[in-house]
Amino acid sequence: MTDIVQQGETTPNGELPKDVILRVNHLVKEFPITRGVFFKKQVGAVQAVSDISFQVKRGETLGLVGESGCGKSTTARSVLRLLEPTSGEVWFQGANDDGSIDAPVDVASADREILRGLRRELQIVFQDPYASLNPRMTVAGIVAEPMTVHEMGSPAERLERVKHLLEVVGLSPEHTNRYPHEFSGGQRQRIGVARALALNPQFMVLDEPVSALDVSIQAQVLNLMQDLQDEFGLTYLFIAHDLSVVRHISDRVAVMYLGKIAEMTDRDTLYDRPMHPYTHALLSAVPIPDPTIEASRKRIILEGDIPSPSNPPRGCRFNTRCPKAVPGKCDVDTPPLEELEPGHWVSCHFPEVVQVV
Amino acid sequence: MADPLLNVEDLRTYFSTEEGVVKAVDGVSFKVDAGERRGVVGESGCGKSVTAMSIMRLIEPPAGEIVTGKVEFDGRDLLKLTEADMQQVRGGDIAMIFQDPMTALNPVYTIGDQLIETILLHQDVSKSEARDIAITALDDVQIPHAGKVMEDYPHQFSGGMRQRVMIAMGLSCEPKLLIADEPTTALDVTTQAQIMNLMLELAEQRNTAVLLITHDLGVVAGFCDSIQVMYAGSIVERGTGDEIFHNPQHPYTWGLLGSMTRLDESQQERLNSVRGAPPSLINPPTGCRFGPRCDFAQDICREALPILHQSQEGQKVACHRSDELDLKSIAIGATS
Ligand SMILES: Nc1ncnc2c1ncn2[C@@H]1O[C@H](COP(=O)(O)OP(=O)(O)OP(=O)(O)O)[C@@H](O)[C@H]1O
Ligand SMILES: Nc1ncnc2c1ncn2[C@@H]1O[C@H](COP(=O)(O)OP(=O)(O)OP(=O)(O)O)[C@@H](O)[C@H]1O
Ligand code: SF4
Ligand code: SF4
Ligand SMILES: [Mg+2]
Ligand SMILES: [Mg+2]
Secondary structure (H helix, E strand, C coil): CCCCCCCCCCCCCCCCCCCEEEEEEEEEEEEEEEECCCCCEEEEEEEEEEEEEEEEECCCEEEEECCCCCCHHHHHHHHCCCCCCCEEEEEECCECCCCCECCCEECCCCCHHHHHHHHHHEEEECCCCCCCCCCCCCHHHHHHHHHHHCCCCCHHHHHHHHHHHHHHCCCCHHHHHCCHHHCCHHHHHHHHHHHHHCCCCCEEEEECCCCCCCHHHHHHHHHHHHHHHHHHCCEEEEEECCHHHHHHHCCEEEEEECCEEEEEEEHHHHHHCCCCHHHHHHHHHCCCCCHHHHHHCCCCCCCCCCCCCCCCCCCCCCCCCCCCCCCCCCCCCCCCCEEEECCEEECCCCCCCCCCC | CCCCCEEEEEEEEEEEECCEEEEEEEEEEEEECCCCEEEEECCCCCCHHHHHHHHCCCCCCCCEEEEEEEEEECCEEHHHCCHHHHHHHECCCEEEECCCHHHCCCCCCCHHHHHHHHHHHHCCCCHHHHHHHHHHHHHHCCCCCHHHHCCCCHHHCCHHHHHHHHHHHHHCCCCCEEEEECCCCCCCHHHHHHHHHHHHHHHHHHCCEEEEEECCHHHHHHHCCEEEEEECCEEEEEEEHHHHHHCCCCHHHHHHHHHCCCCCCCCCCCCCCCCCCCCCCCCCCCCCCCHHHCCCCCHHHHHCCCCCEECCCCCEECCCCCCCCCHHHCCCCCCC
């Protein structure tokens, strides 16, 4: 079983295993670097996402982790085509209520008409429950907006659905006429979730949905996400920098570093038998709320900072900070993402299982 | 037993706002010994920062006011000092580092100038001696090429490097107490590990007491000797790391621990979330402030405010029912 497309291989058009809902092939997203105030001249490019491939199975949660600036949000937005990918394919294979599977569509190259249809199936919840809701709209307006845009139902039917959705996410249906500032952070995040659910999507990107929330509220929202997934058979791409949250919520996890996937495998394998030195460092850095365990843990302390994506290191992108880097190899050759065990993908010249948790 | 280094007694800090008086810190008492590392945890808005700012007397009038209380540090009540004396304490005997180092660093001066100025303010040394102390301080926080870095400006640094500079600045005057308010919250986890490692090493070496404020219970687990949990303006539980993490006595602490996802736990069941949201600090609930969210609340809880007292288990706890409740035997997640 190949979990993702082999490096260099493209998906044959129209052929995807039935249980795959999304397959991303060689996705690249560059941002231009410009100089000049009046006459902007492009002087280079930041490759925020640098040739990544992965797939997501229907109904599963793929966790996407990595440190600030590694390209998680850019990946998600390019997948949903909220950003135009520079190159690559994003195959979406939707399912119908009767269980039949539609032919895969490439989101990255879809025309406007097709994209409009796809928008109903692909939704996103953003990190910041404060910035992502229009402060001048009522809750009813915010949640109904996608339905209005897609001309779904009559106004009365929409309001009914808004009330239902508010109940689904644990808010009082009486709150439809309130404004976002009248809600707490956790409640606002629920409003964002209700809006994302409005069109009955199949696939949801959750971009740091709980990062801005306190732990007790975070737990409430995580529980909600799990309940909704069970109830509606949703598929999640769950983005976070908190590896504990990702372990809790994900079926499989991809670790990103500087625009590339360093390691990807099922949840327990990643935490129990990680093979990439960056995963080792990342996992060892996460504190565990238990003083006895903390006292006996050995941390891998990385040197220095993450290099700038506008000028990534040659060879392995992690080589400037990797404790295991071999000069002459790691700073010259880029390690490919290879399937070293069934379903366990690692991008390192010297992979090795190390138990860190 | 030696006198504590810091002795805070019945501290109350209120803010007057259009909606009413916010009782941000409402009767907080605690002691910190020399060299002790104390964690202050609790959710957003529970009064952690206001507690720290009150100790440092950085509460801005007229809206904010320390209404009552005592803050004894090294034998002196800081609340009674003149502003001039207090300035000597700030950055001298008590250093403070914040979540966002840019608020404390001046963007138009070099790192070196700012370090030297702080040192000259608190130590009786010449300018060139201050320069040497500054370079040593940068070396101590493992900033490479310290001499060269002295000429750099804050914006030339990453978040992690800036926080190192703040630690260097804070520790350059050998304070007895370091107050660190969410020092790693804005940083990535590998950088957080670097910074916490560094702070631990330096604090141990110099026997510096630390008041570490954070909402991350994981961070305090590895760093602190003792922990106080705050809720809605007061301390609800205080004890050793072992007591707080392995045998919490307050339903809020117990709920918080149950809400946490853990790196070492492969569980995908529902978390034990604390239901509801924190209360208003203008019109807090009567009786126990945690009452409306507590699964164990009874009539007594609505009638009287529980005070922090010694529990049978060792730690201090502010709950009417802590001695009769056996939280340990209730599987986390069993209620709610
Ligand atoms: N619109 C843009 N123009 C230029 N550069 C951008 C833009 N958006 C993102 N970048 C750059 O692309 C890189 C990846 O950013 P991205 O937001 O995807 O990271 P992330 O992993 O989501 O980080 P975070 O955890 O901070 O949200 C960063 O270096 C960022 O500065
Ligand atoms: N200047 C102010 N005016 C009015 N209210 C204030 C002011 N400063 C703080 N508060 C209020 O006091 C309470 C305690 O705030 P504090 O900053 O101590 O919380 P905290 O525990 O540090 O939270 P966080 O984890 O978000 O930093 C909050 O409800 C806050 O809104
Ligand atoms: S390829 Fe080399 S530098 Fe990169 S992670 Fe592996 S050992 Fe480290
Ligand atoms: S005093 Fe009552 S309401 Fe408050 S924490 Fe204890 S049991 Fe719960
Ligand atoms: Mg992001
Ligand atoms: Mg604070």
